[in-house]
Amino acid sequence: MAALTEEQSMLRDxxxxxxxxxxxxxxxxxxxxxxxxxxxxxxxxxxxIEMGWTGILVPEQxxxxxxxxxTFGVVLEEIGRQLTASPxxxxxxxxxxAVMLGGSDEQKQVILPKIxxxxxxxxxxxxxxxxxxxxxxxxxxxxxxxxxxxxxxKTFVLEGMAATDFIVAASTDDGIKLLHVPADAPGVSREAxxxxxxxxxxxxxxxxxxxxxxAEMGDAAVLEQVLDCARAGIGAEMLGTASxxxxxxxxxxxxxxxxxxxxxxxxxxxxxAAELFGQMELSRSCMEAALQAIDSGADDVPQLASLSKAxxxxxxxxxxxxxxxxxxxxxxxxxxxxxxxLKRARVLEAAYGSQAYHRxxxxxxxxx
Amino acid sequence: MSDLETFRAETKAWIEANFPTSxxxxxxxxxxxxxxxxxxxxxxxxxxxxxxxxxxPTWPTEYGGxxxxxxxxxxxxxxMAKQGAFNPIPLMAGMGVTMVGPTVLEYGTDEQKAKxxxxxxxxxxxxxxxxxxxxxxxxxxxxxxxxxxxxxxxxINGQKIWTSGADISQWCGALVRTDSSAKKRDGxxxxxxxxxxEGVRTKPIQLISGVSPFCxxxxxxxxxxxxxxxxxxNEGWSVVKRLLQHERQSQTRARPAGGxxxxxxxxxxxxxxxxTDESGALADSDLRNRLTHHLMDSQAHSLTISRIxxxxxxxxxxxxxxxxLKNSATRIAQGKAELTMEIMGSQGVGWExxxxxxxxxxxxxxxxxxxxxxxxxxxxxxxNNIISKNILGLPExxxxx
Numbered sequence: 166m167a168a169l170t171e172e173q174s175m176l177r178d179x180x181x182x183x184x185x186x187x188x189x190x191x192x193x194x195x196x197x198x199x200x201x202x203x204x205x206x207x208x209x210x211x212x213x214i215e216m217g218w219t220g221i222l223v224p225e226q227x228x229x230x231x232x233x234x235x236t237f238g239v240v241l242e243e244i245g246r247q248l249t250a251s252p253x254x255x256x257x258x259x260x261x262x263a264v265m266l267g268g269s270d271e272q273k274q275v276i277l278p279k280i281x282x283x284x285x286x287x288x289x290x291x292x293x294x295x296x297x298x299x300x301x302x303x304x305x306x307x308x309x310x311x312x313x314x315x316x317x318x319k320t321f322v323l324e325g326m327a328a329t330d331f332i333v334a335a336s337t338d339d340g341i342k343l344l345h346v347p348a349d350a351p352g353v354s355r356e357a358x359x360x361x362x363x364x365x366x367x368x369x370x371x372x373x374x375x376x377x378x379x380a381e382m383g384d385a386a387v388l389e390q391v392l393d394c395a396r397a398g399i400g401a402e403m404l405g406t407a408s409x410x411x412x413x414x415x416x417x418x419x420x421x422x423x424x425x426x427x428x429x430x431x432x433x434x435x436x437x438a439a440e441l442f443g444q445m446e447l448s449r450s451c452m453e454a455a456l457q458a459i460d461s462g463a464d465d466v467p468q469l470a471s472l473s474k475a476x477x478x479x480x481x482x483x484x485x486x487x488x489x490x491x492x493x494x495x496x497x498x499x500x501x502x503x504x505x506x507l508k509r510a511r512v513l514e515a516a517y518g519s520q521a522y523h524r525x526x527x528x529x530x531x532x533x
Numbered sequence: 534m535s536d537l538e539t540f541r542a543e544t545k546a547w548i549e550a551n552f553p554t555s556x557x558x559x560x561x562x563x564x565x566x567x568x569x570x571x572x573x574x575x576x577x578x579x580x581x582x583x584x585x586x587x588x589x590p591t592w593p594t595e596y597g598g599x600x601x602x603x604x605x606x607x608x609x610x611x612x613m614a615k616q617g618a619f620n621p622i623p624l625m626a627g628m629g630v631t632m633v634g635p636t637v638l639e640y641g642t643d644e645q646k647a648k649x650x651x652x653x654x655x656x657x658x659x660x661x662x663x664x665x666x667x668x669x670x671x672x673x674x675x676x677x678x679x680x681x682x683x684x685x686x687x688x689i690n691g692q693k694i695w696t697s698g699a700d701i702s703q704w705c706g707a708l709v710r711t712d713s714s715a716k717k718r719d720g721x722x723x724x725x726x727x728x729x730x731e732g733v734r735t736k737p738i739q740l741i742s743g744v745s746p747f748c749x750x751x752x753x754x755x756x757x758x759x760x761x762x763x764x765x766x767n768e769g770w771s772v773v774k775r776l777l778q779h780e781r782q783s784q785t786r787a788r789p790a791g792g793x794x795x796x797x798x799x800x801x802x803x804x805x806x807x808x809t810d811e812s813g814a815l816a817d818s819d820l821r822n823r824l825t826h827h828l829m830d831s832q833a834h835s836l837t838i839s840r841i842x843x844x845x846x847x848x849x850x851x852x853x854x855x856x857x858l859k860n861s862a863t864r865i866a867q868g869k870a871e872l873t874m875e876i877m878g879s880q881g882v883g884w885e886x887x888x889x890x891x892x893x894x895x896x897x898x899x900x901x902x903x904x905x906x907x908x909x910x911x912x913x914x915x916x917n918n919i920i921s922k923n924i925l926g927l928p929e930x931x932x933x934x
Contacts, residue, residue, distance in 0.1 A: 167840065167843065167844070168843045168844050168846065415925055415927075418927060419926070419927065419928075426928075427928055429921075429927040429928055430927065430928040430929065432918070434927075435917070435918070435921035435922070435925075435927050436914070436917040436918075436921065438920075438921055438925055438927060439916075439917040439918075439920035439921045439924075439925065440917065442853075442857065442920060442924065442925060443857035443860060443861060443920070446837060446853075446854040446857050447830075447833040447834065447836075447837055447857070447861065448833070449840070449854075450833055450836035450837040450839070450840045450854070451832070451833050451836055453836075453840060454836045454839075454840075472829055472832055472833070475829060476829060476833055524822060524825045524826070524829070525825075527825055527828070527829060528800075528814070528815075528821055528824070528825045529814070531800055531825075531828060532800060532813070533800040533803060533804055533809070533813075533814065533815045533821065533824070
């Protein structure tokens with residue numbers, strides 16, 4: 166754990182107790198079984214808004230607390246531990262980041278306070294095919310009067326069914342632009358994607374959707390910056406999820422008895438746990454460094470964001486497999502929570518670029 | 534100017550005034566020896582450093598140090614590096630500055646400190662350590678070398694192995710059994726003895742990488758003064774545990790990714806030998822992927838060291854992350870040598886001769902020598918035993934470590 170400020174420590178303690186007491190993984194199970202279309206419980210989201218988590222990134226002048234990315238990471242980690250479902254990350258982290266980095270003063274004034282009070286759920290629509298590939302955007306935005314007319318589709322849009330607003334990465338004559346599109350604009354349609362982690366995603370279609378010139382919110386460079394912030398942030402949630410999987414596994418190693426002894430006394434399993442612990446600590450250093458680099462405005466954010474996404478991705482991949490393997494048969498049952506962590510892990514790995522994507526990107530940044 | 538800035542300016546000036554320019558950029562042997570042409574200047578530099586207390590700058594001045602803080606010591610080495618200067622004393626003192634000295638500072642009597650530390654801090658007395666034995670490697674506590682009280686001395690019999698620099702050291706810190714009836718770890722003591730005596734014989738060991746600093750050391754009625762017992766009788770195990778912590782600390786710094794300074798980075802070496810495609814990516818995509826894994830490992834390791842440093846300064850409890858650093862450093866160092874060798878192809882597996890560039894031959898020796906990293910200082914497997922038992926709280930393994 167990074168050397169946290171007093172404020173960050175308090176927020177972590179608050180998040181930990183709120184999540185474990187009020188919205189533990191059992192609540193996630195109830196949400197899944199309820200089949201609610203948004204794929205989160207309104208009361209979870211309301212609780213987060215009331216605690217001010219939606220304003221952690223947003224500057225004070227726009228109604229937030231401006232505490233920064235590492236601070237948001239502290240909360241995301243706790244949410245990741247219990248798989249607490251909500252649009253917090255998609256809207257108050259990624260959406261808010263896009264407005265802060267690419268928005269005009271007016272856009273900031275209009276949108277940010279609504280992200281904070283929860284009346285707007287703003288999500289980024291970037292992917293179009295099965296693989297993350299933000300450099301190649303097919304969705305067209307043609308000049309129409311002073312504004313644009315959008316045609317094309319987006320997929321794997323986080324919280325796409327709950328969203329009130331989208332930020333759409335579109336291809337224009339002047340290269341990639343980010344455009345703000347309300348979900349209720351004529352020509353916008355969407356359908357839910359039922360994914361293995363039971364969380365909210367959508368395919369979103371734009372059929373001749375018209376927006377004004379004031380919808381512009383930055384270009385390809387801004388998109389890349391927003392994505393790097395997203396990659397670093399989702400790393401915090403992933404590490405929380407993976408750390409919980411580690412803790413569950415360690416507890417099981419200490420209590421499960423076979424052959425007349427607890428299975429953690431077998432050296433093969435002790436060493437496996439030691440290796441996983443090592444990877445967990447190394448991943449944590451990468452994740453925290455990426456968030457700290459964003460907060461300090463360092464110039465190596467792209468390198469660190471890719472490092473973090475790849476390393477945390479590798480760790481959650483292996484950890485979620487070992488969670489099932491070490492729990493044995495019980496881990497295979499739906500009644501036990503292990504499967505939730507495995508399923509969530511793979512979706513998080515795919516979001517904003519897989520490990521392979523980020524290793525390739527890291528190599529390019531390093532010049533080979 | 535802050536105190537540290539003042540200290541930096543003074544340090545810079547002192548090095549400028551005292552470091553013989555003839556030594557600038559000169560290489561130093563593994564044991565800290567100079568070549569003939571610079572011998573006199575080398576000795577002058579050593580003496581000046583010793584008088585200044587900068588051989589072991591953080592030690593108290595009364596024992597040959599300069600009594601400076603850790604940040605000040607860091608400034609000294611930074612400023613030396615900037616001017617092409619170096620501190621040869623830690624190498625000349627063998628295990629003295631890095632391991633024996635800090636342990637004597639902690640466990641030694643005032644008399645022992647006064648007797649042993651100044652010689653180490655000045656680089657005049659080289660120390661070796663007699664710990665491992667042919668039948669006590671990873672299971673160090675099963676050591677058999679015996680010390681019996683005989684008047685004012687201990688009479689020592691047995692054999693040590695992997696005693697680095699034993700053939701050129703003046704003193705040895707040895708772990709010996711002083712109570713055969715006690716449990717394994719309870720009957721061990723740590724004694725210090727001079728190497729120049731009839732009962733001590735050393736024999737260098739040749740390794741797979743060629744000549745090595747290691748020796749076998751034979752004690753045949755060797756003598757140690759009773760006053761040179763470090764720590765209480767039969768409590769040498771706790772002394773050596775601290776000593777090995779000092780060893781691990783000195784081993785946890787992996788080389789930076791791709792090497793530093795004027796040396797080309799690993800990715801540059803790869804591009805030279807393997808070539809690139811039209812996009813500038815390494816032509817061998819499998820190698821490129823594994824090289825990326827390696828560089829990421831290396832950066833994750835460095836970031837973990839930074840994180841631990843920040844934790845130590847901050848308000849949080851230093852996490853258990855430190856326990857993983859030795860194995861992490863091992864993987865990086867060994868992985869780097871293997872990758873370098875693979876990148877260099879048939880030029881990477883030369884043993885000697887003009888057909889090979891110096892850096893090609895150097896990597897071969899590094900590669901072979903590097904196999905020792907996962908064995909010494911607590912093997913890779915012993916480290917994992919320590920993590921699973923002491924850090925994760927898993928029960929004792931059937932194989933104890």
